[in-house]
Amino acid sequence: xxxxxxLREKILSYSLESSEMATLGYNRILVQVCGQTGHGKSSFINxxxxxxxxxxxxxxxxxxxATGSQGGHxxxxxxxxxxxxxxxxxxxxxxxxxxxxxxxxxxxxxxxxPLDEEVVWRNSYDExxxxxxxxxxxxxxxxxxxIYSVQCGMGNESKEEIxxxxxxxxxxxxxxxxxxxxxxxxxxxxxxxxxxxxxxxxRIFPVENYTSEDHIKTPEKDKTFLSILxxxxxxxxxxxxxxxxxGTPEEEHQKRVQILLHIAHMNEKERDxxxxxxxxxxxxEEKNKKSCRFL
Ligand SMILES: Nc1nc2c(ncn2[C@@H]2O[C@H](COP(=O)(O)OP(=O)(O)O)[C@@H](O)[C@H]2O)c(=O)[nH]1
Ligand SMILES: [Mg+2]
Numbered sequence: 228x229x230x231x232x233x234l235r236e237k238i239l240s241y242s243l244e245s246s247e248m249a250t251l252g253y254n255r256i257l258v259q260v261c262g263q264t265g266h267g268k269s270s271f272i273n274x275x276x277x278x279x280x281x282x283x284x285x286x287x288x289x290x291x292x293a294t295g296s297q298g299g300h301x302x303x304x305x306x307x308x309x310x311x312x313x314x315x316x317x318x319x320x321x322x323x324x325x326x327x328x329x330x331x332x333x334x335x336x337x338x339x340x341p342l343d344e345e346v347v348w349r350n351s352y353d354e355x356x357x358x359x360x361x362x363x364x365x366x367x368x369x370x371x372x373x374i375y376s377v378q379c380g381m382g383n384e385s386k387e388e389i390x391x392x393x394x395x396x397x398x399x400x401x402x403x404x405x406x407x408x409x410x411x412x413x414x415x416x417x418x419x420x421x422x423x424x425x426x427x428x429x430r431i432f433p434v435e436n437y438t439s440e441d442h443i444k445t446p447e448k449d450k451t452f453l454s455i456l457x458x459x460x461x462x463x464x465x466x467x468x469x470x471x472x473x474g475t476p477e478e479e480h481q482k483r484v485q486i487l488l489h490i491a492h493m494n495e496k497e498r499d500x501x502x503x504x505x506x507x508x509x510x511x512e513e514k515n516k517k518s519c520r521f522l
Pocket of ligand 2: 270317
């Protein structure tokens with residue numbers, strides 16, 4: 228119990244004020260929760276709020292997405308105030324997505340899409356470029372948290388895709404993502420933990436979220452969620468001591484814009500190459516057909 232009270236107190240009283248990060252100009256920590264739909268992002272956010280603040284269990288975070296028209300889709304990144312220093316963000320997940328969708332996920336992760344606003348993510352490359360370069364500067368420190376359900380397991384193909392995503396998340400934010408393995412009793416948690424270590428992840432936490440079906444409080448569950456928050460703050464402290472490699476909010480923002488433009492550019496090139504190849508294949512097929520007719 229003592230442990231729990233201490234942990235809670237430390238998190239509630241944590242402030243960026245008078246830290247190296249505040250000197251650089253950062254206002255707050257945005258815990259950027261991301262992962263595929265259905266893996267437990269919203270439930271994880273609800274669990275953190277419930278473990279820290281107690282009271283009646285409430286489903287505060289829920290899936291926020293809507294299908295739009297105009298050659299794009301509308302999405303909302305929802306934010307949840309946890310303490311004066313920490314805000315939680317429920318981001319859209321990535322799945323077996325195409326490159327355009329992946330760019331959108333990176334734009335959210337890099338804080339280049341506004342919070343709590345409906346945003347139309349265009350399918351047109353030029354419009355996407357414009358949206359990235361026009362994004363407002365927000366002086367937040369971005370801490371990526373990746374949610375993955377033990378129930379899903381991980382095949383080799385998705386392992387490579389996840390590795391690429393996590394490495395890009397690290398490039399964009401400056402932090403190695405914290406990994407949360409949800410639904411911990413619904414699969415082989417040991418194997419999944421090893422797989423995440425193999426792709427270079429360091430902080431990996433198996434959890435059983437509080438959900439609307441099962442939210443009876445236990446000290447161990449509370450401790451798990453508070454420890455995760457505590458370790459996340461520890462990562463920020465560690466980064467504060469190594470500020471030489473961390474820029475001001477303006478510098479980091481510019482860096483993120485450049486990374487995103489690069490990713491978008493590479494994707495566009497890949498699309499062009501594919502298109503050319505398809506055209507060439509079709510031409511060859513036509514030629515073959517014609518030459519067959521003369522045989
Ligand atoms: N058993 C179990 N169910 C969970 C856990 N986390 C989420 N769920 C359930 O999985 C479903 C999807 O969770 P949700 O948080 O909406 O996922 P999201 O789409 O990533 O936000 C819901 O029915 C949750 O109740 C968990 O840790 N254990
Ligand atoms: Mg959700």
